[in-house]
Structure formats: structure tokens, C-alpha cells
Amino acid sequence: MAEAPRIDERLRKALEVVKEGRVKKYIFKPSLKTYWVVVGRTRDYLVLPGRYCTCDDFFINAVARLKVKSCYHLLAQEIAEREGAFEVYEVDDEEGEKLLNEWLEV
Numbered sequence: 001m002a003e004a005p006r007i008d009e010r011l012r013k014a015l016e017v018v019k020e021g022r023v024k025k026y027i028f029k030p031s032l033k034t035y036w037v038v039v040g041r042t043r044d045y046l047v048l049p050g051r052y053c054t055c056d057d058f059f060i061n062a063v064a065r066l067k068v069k070s071c072y073h074l075l076a077q078e079i080a081e082r083e084g085a086f087e088v089y090e091v092d093d094e095e096g097e098k099l100l101n102e103w104l105e106v
Helices: 007-019 056-064 072-083 093-104
Strands: 023-029 034-039 044-048 087-092
Touching: 007 072, 023 072, 023 093, 034 072, 034 093, 044 072, 044 093, 056 072, 087 093
Parallel strands: 023 087
Antiparallel strands: 023 034, 034 044
């Protein structure tokens, strides 16, 4: 069974993601619902800051195995927000709902 990546590896990956500009903040209009997304290698991951990510690593190692508290996507979002290193996209609610469905697809 594969071991969970060490925290320093997660931090390295998170910093790389931030540096590459892969953290996005979406604001739906007019509802003002806000969603954070980290663009991954194969898909986009919906991130609920400090709480949840839709990636497999978070589900397996944080939820199921309780080995870690965070994945690198959550770390990247936190770093990007703190540093102001993210892009903001404003989309209308209808388009936003389509995006949300895409982010939640497994």
C-alpha cells in the first residue's frame, strides 16, 4: 500500500502550483457565491478553504485514513490567498452552475 506523501512534498507541490498561477477564485454573479479551484494536471479541483478538496489524495489520506489534514491543493489555495497570488473570474450564475457541476464530477 502506498504511503501518503510527506508534508514537505505537499508544500513543495503547493508552492509550485501557486508559482504557476493555477489557483483560481470564481465569483458567481449576481449571487456572489465564491468558489476556489486549483487547476490540476488532469482536472480542476474544487477547494473549500481549510476544509475540503475534491482530489483523491484528500479523500484517501485525510478523510479515509486520517493520516493528514490537507492535500497540496488546499495548501496552495491557502498560500495563494494569503499572498494574493490567484486569478479572479466573475461569471454569471447560470454559467457558474455548469462549472460547479464540472468541478464536482468524479
